[in-house]
Amino acid sequence: MKRLFLIFLIVFFSQFTLSAQNQSNRVIYTAEKIYLADTGFTTATAMVVENGVILYTGNVRTADSLYPTIPKMEFPGKFIYPGFIDAHCHFLAYSKGLTEVDLVGCKSEADAVKRAKKFSKKNTLPWLIGRGWDQNDWVTKSYPGMALLDKAFPNTPVCLSRIDGHAVWINSAAVKALNLNTESVIPGGEFVKVNGKFQGICIDNAADLVKSQLPKAPFSAWEKGLATGLKNCHAQGLTQIAEAGISQDDITLIKDLQKQGKLDLRIYGMLSLSDENLGYISQNGMIYTDLFTMRSVKMYLDGALGSRGALLKGDYCDQLGHKGLQIIDEAKFEMYQVYLLNKGFQVCVHAIGDSANAIALRTFQKNIPEGYDARWRIEHAQIVNAKDQKIFAKRSIIPSVQPTHATSDAPWADERLCGTVAKGGYAYQNLLSQAKVIALGTDFPVEGISPINTFYAATQRMDAAGKLERPFIGEQALSRKQAMWGMTLWAAYANFDETRTGSLEAGKMADFIVMDTDLMTVATEKIPKAKVWHTYIGGQAVFER
Secondary structure (H helix, E strand, O other), X not given: OHHHHHHHHHHHHHHHHHHHHHHHOEEEEEEEEEEOOOOOOOEEEEEEEEOOEEEEEEOHHHHHHHOOOOOEEEEEEEEEEEOEEEEEEOHHHHHHHOOOEEOOOOOXXXXXXXXXXXXXXXXXXXXXXXXXXXXXXXXXXXXXXXHHHHHHOOOOOEEEEEOOOXXXXXXXXXXXXXXXXXXXOOOOEEEEEXXXXXXXXXXXXXXXXXXXXOOOOOHHHHHHHHHHHHHXXXXXXXXXXXXXXXXXXXXXXXXXXXXXXXXXXXXXXXXXXXXXXXXXXXHHOOEEOOOEEEEEEEEEOEOOOOOOOOOOOOOEOOEOOOOOOEOOOHHHHHHHHHHXXXXXXXXXXXXXXXXXXXXXXXXXXXXXXXXXXXXEEEEEOOEOOHHHHHHHHHOOEEEEEOHHHHHHHOOOHHHHHOOOOOXXXXXXXXXXXXXXXXXXXXXXXXXXXXXXXXXXXXXXXXOOOOOOOOOOOHHHOOOHHHHHHHHOHHHHHHOOOOOOOOOOOOOOEOXXXXXXXXXXXXXXXXXXHOOEEEEEEOOEEEEEO
């Protein structure tokens, strides 16, 4: 009897202790309004979280009744939303870029060289690397050349990426260091020449050839950049990102950093297409951890509109006889699709021009079995004509778009396309009506990192900086609900993660943000001024203003 009584006491007190521990891990969060972003777009005033998981959302009185003794975190006058998800970005490149030459916003070729010269004084690496120039913002509207770069850096090899990453600007020292044959023909790429002379600009596959041969900077050289990049993500309310193009080394780095607690961010990784990476998939299959998923492959069909690499059905209006560049052969593209389908992997394809989107959609329709939940993604889906838009409705295909691309391209898009609207450019409302979901991202560092600017551009078709005088193709604006879903629930769905994240429903991870603004009702002009006050991932505060 004594032994039974002792066992009873042990069980009783262990259960009591466990209950007390669970009780201590429970918190009631209250706010002026909590937007769940579920399919019904429900609102609440209280949310109960335990061990990083949402237990309950509803009103404060019921929460108090159900959980009368647990602590309460109150945010009077504030608004809670699911953590923002960037459906397409390049976080590692962004972080590296924080330790390289920043050319975003430079006003001319001379300004870019001046910035590079200033940065070179603290550069400790054998190459000078940078990114962010955009000739469309210059008075000349033309590509830079090699003369100024060679004069400033006669002996140091330089590689400066265009803002979209689809072109690089190099100097003579770089050509010599790489032993680069600029007379060679690169399928899907171009060495830009004037009167037969190489100008230092390499586009798409030619740019990739250059970048693939650059000496790899050790992580120690940009570790601080990653810490800053992560901090910036948290401050913007980002709790999850889709990293659009990673390598095997990137996978190892991400997993190691997350294991060490140095990368508290949910990452959905798209493995870049290569034969080596397909072999990795054959050996390792998919990867799932709490913070990292890898079950998709990123391919490129064309380049970017800004560098005239986007593949068009007709000629560029400002470069007659030129239709852009096709990065991958259609037969190979289909072969890879079938391979990945058989592996259960998601296919994500970069397609910007109307011809590239037509190829992607036509082959997707052919290779995705009817009724199969493929969720294959068209990354950018920038110019899709009306006929091709209808294919989204015929298969499980998701448009993954970046609203700030539309507002950034607005000043010159018509010059390239001879009628953006007629060609189905930036037609987000049309795409949504066909696909029923649309995933929203930024493509940072190509664009800024701010999800609020994404929301503003999506709903108002205006830029937060106020450069546009009128909405760009305003009839294609998303509603505020649609934009919020595109940054939360639909973005999670595009990542096969909607059962864990994307909305604040019971049973899901407590990834949420606290803001000072009701984005659903605030006056239009106040949207860009909205601020994130707190960011939580798995119930843990990762940012507090």
